[in-house]
Amino acid sequence: MADFFHPDRLQKLEDLKTSGTDPYPAQAGFAPLAAAGDGGQVAASNSPVRELATDILAKSEERQGETVLIYGRVLGRRGYGKLAFLDVWDQSGRIQACLQKDLVVPEEFATLKQMNLGDIVAVEGELGKTKVGEPTVFGTRFRILTKALENPPEKFHGLADAELRARRRYVDLFANQEVRDSFFRRSAIIQAMREVFLERAYTEVDTPVLHPIYGGANAKPFSTHHNALDMQLFLRIAPELYLKRLVVGGMERVFEFARVFRNEGLSMRHNPEFTMVEFYEAYSDVFGMMELTEQLVVAGARAAGCEQEDGSLKTTFREEEFNLTPPFARVSYADAFQEHVGVAATDREALPAKMKEHGIEVADDSEYAWWKAVNDLFENLVEPHLRGPIFVHDYPAAICPLAKPLQDAPEWAGRFEFFLGGMELANAFSELNDPQLQLAKFEEQVVDKDPESPNQVDLDYVRALAYGLPPAGGCGIGVDRLIMVLLGKDTIRDVLLFPHMRPEKDFGAADGEPAETCADGE
RNA sequence: GGGGGCAUAACUCAGUUGGUAGAGUAGUUGGCUUUUAACCAAUUUGUCCCAGGUUCAAGUCCUGGUGCCCUCACCA
Incomplete structure (x- = not known):
């Protein structure tokens, strides 16, 4: 694991440290500039509050010339030696920053050399426009807030591998x-x-x-x-x-x-x-x-x-x-059954043939087993037609142990299932509240x-x-x-931030070593 | 669990009938003050998933394994 971190980035990290710059500062903002001979002092109270990229862009026309402060991850850079354009991404989206050598505090401009794509930075500067009209923060201050030691994904295709996207969701997200x-x-x-x-x-x-x-x-x-x-x-x-x-x-x-x-x-x-x-x-x-x-x-x-x-x-x-x-839409279980199976769900004469036709067996002679088989027919023959959104209501009471039977038809219970997109999305009961039953x-x-x-x-x-x-x-x-x-x-x-996966080799939990060593502790 | 497919650089991917490893991006070095997948020049990086086997020679063929994807089964 010695070469776990990228050597190039480690080198830049060292360079930052030797130049007296903390690559992982505790506070995000900019300290006021020390009073210099040329008088370029900035009072802390004049420092703007951090804003989100899209909030700035939404009002960029009215706010031309205002001083703004942005934080974010640099995912694009176009450099010109004495000028660099950065794509700075925050939670809301992207905004372009432009760092010109003659505008940025010199020692801060110098740290641009230690910056890699993926680093998290702060830029403070005047909101303006480029020659092609793009709203841009023309930085007077620049600071690396977090030095990244891993490379971000390829900038055009991004992270494509489905496994990596799920395993490294943090990368997928940014x-x-x-x-x-x-x-x-x-x-x-x-x-x-x-x-x-x-x-x-x-x-x-x-x-x-x-x-x-x-x-x-x-x-x-x-x-x-x-x-x-x-x-x-x-x-x-x-x-x-x-x-x-x-x-x-x-x-x-x-x-x-x-x-x-x-x-x-x-x-x-x-x-x-x-x-x-x-x-x-x-x-x-x-x-x-x-x-x-x-x-x-x-x-x-x-x-x-x-x-x-x-x-x-x-x-x-x-x-x-x-x-x-x-x-x-709403449909009763019985009606839907009749429509797509062609036999009534209560027809004990005709159903065995249908079950046989679809390879469904009744496990034993209990009511539960019988209705389970009936419901298998429903799942096989009816549910595929329920594209939804649709409520199917009144289910066989025998397969609903927590639902209240209908008063005038106790073979059926007060239950619905809600189908959408070919999936069962919801299940509801008139709750069974008879303790003996x-x-x-x-x-x-x-x-x-x-x-x-x-x-x-x-x-x-x-x-x-x-x-x-x-x-x-x-x-x-x-x-x-x-x-x-x-x-x-x-x-x-x-739709799950961290879907379940097998642990990654060398990264996940106990690779063959059971963590069962703390029986007495904790 | 059954069937099918895939696995090559940090990322996206090529890799011919088996002949000794490639591009773009990222990184490094140099140039550039209005770019936006910037550009130009040079340059670094590989357990070709793992273990066997066939062969003079395997990224390529074979067997087994692992992981992932798809699909079926299971999941009221």
């Missing part, structure tokens, strides 16, 4: 403004959704990530161990059961942007940790959740910039255009020994229901997938 923008938009989408909740008097909460019993979804969990209590714990696969406990407690409207963890494969739409927003509202139901989900998607779409000139909301995802202008359903799940089913009955949750959960609607939205569609990103990796 080298590619589009990438940076899409993550700012991700944040804006989430903020817009949060505001929808807050306007409706929802409370944002945080519930445990470490669960002694995993539940609220069907998925394989990550397992860990708590030393002091000597107990097994699981990273949550869903926050659902804790959020509903809060509703029992009288927090009638709660939401959580919850990182959840599922120990399953990776794909273009799966990451082992991802973000769900779950929300619960007392005295609402699955149709109330439908309305709110629609509002959330619309708010997210606006924040993502999907709004067209005619006021409609559109996005293009995987080369397919989706119209997100409300209201979204809930207990029975939990016990069935535990008996079936499915590794994805809860490991044991969450009796405390049943007890919470026994205290009384008001009628309520609840919903979970896959935030990352929604953002994929809204931003038109094909893979979940493009």
Whole structure:
């Protein structure tokens, strides 16, 4: 690792030090110039405040001649010996700086020689225009704020390798403004959704990530161990059961942007940790959740910039255009099933033939197994047609252990799934609040020994229901997938800052050496 | 887990029927006071993913491995 850093850059670092310049100064600004013989003194109070590139450019016409201060990373340089143009990039974008030998403080101009592309600099100077009319900061002060020891990517093609882009996201972010923008938009989408909740008097909460019993979804969990209590714990696969406990407690409207963890494969739409927003509202139901989900998607779409000139909301995802202008379509599970399978979902005479046709087997003679097979048909034959945005409502009760059966048709339960872009984006229930029925359903799940089913009955949750959960609607939205569609990103990796990857050799965690050496400590 | 593809300089990529490693960018040196993928001249940099094998000779062919991408399966 001796040659880890680039020797050329190390040399310049040394040159800076020997010339008395700190390559990593603690403060970013410019110190006032010492009173020199020629009287070029600048008082600290006259020093301008740092501004973002795009803010300066937005008003560059009116502000000609003003002194401005910019900070940023130099990603382009065109030098002329006694003159250099720099492309200075900050969070907002690019602005050009021009350093002329006869304008810049001489010892500061000299440090330009120690600057490489990728270094982070400060330029203070007068805002003006070049001969071709580009707004430019004509520097009088110049300072390297951080000496970079790694080369930035090739300036025209940038960082193209998908693996490197994800592994070194920090490079991807500064080298590619589009990438940076899409993550700012991700944040804006989430903020817009949060505001929808807050306007409706929802409370944002945080519930445990470490669960002694995993539940609220069907998925394989990550397992860990708590030393002091000597107990097994699981990273949550869903926050659902804790959020509903809060509703029992009288927090009638709660939401959580919850990182959840599922120990399953990776794909273009799966990451082992991802973000769900779950929300619960007392005295609402699955149709109330439908309305709110629609509002959330619309708010997210606006924040993502999907709004067209005619006021409609559109996005293009995987080369397919989706119209997100409300209201979204709604169809019942039974109707959709009938339409695309050609047989009623309740037709126990005709369905076995259909199942056989598609290689679907009923695992055993339980109700759950039967309806699971029916639902496999639905997934294979119906879901591909659900381009969305569309709500499918009223699901078979047997496959919905947390949803309340319909009063006049108990084979069906108050549940919807929301489809968009060929993906399941949301799942909502009229929450099951009958403690006895809930207990029975939990016990069935535990008996079936499915590794994805809860490991044991969450009796405390049943007890919470026994205290009384008001009628309520609840919903979970896959935030990352929604953002994929809204931003038109094909893979979940493009909307996750640090998607899961195998550790890089020599860089990642324990390369064959287990870090399990701190059992007593910490 | 199955199938297909890719892996060459810090970055983007060439590399012929197997013949001893290339370009552009970045870096270095010099020139240049209005460029913007600046330009001109010179110049440095390689575990050709790893380990075997075939061969007089392997970046190239073969086998195995690793990583990544695509795709299918899995993922209510």
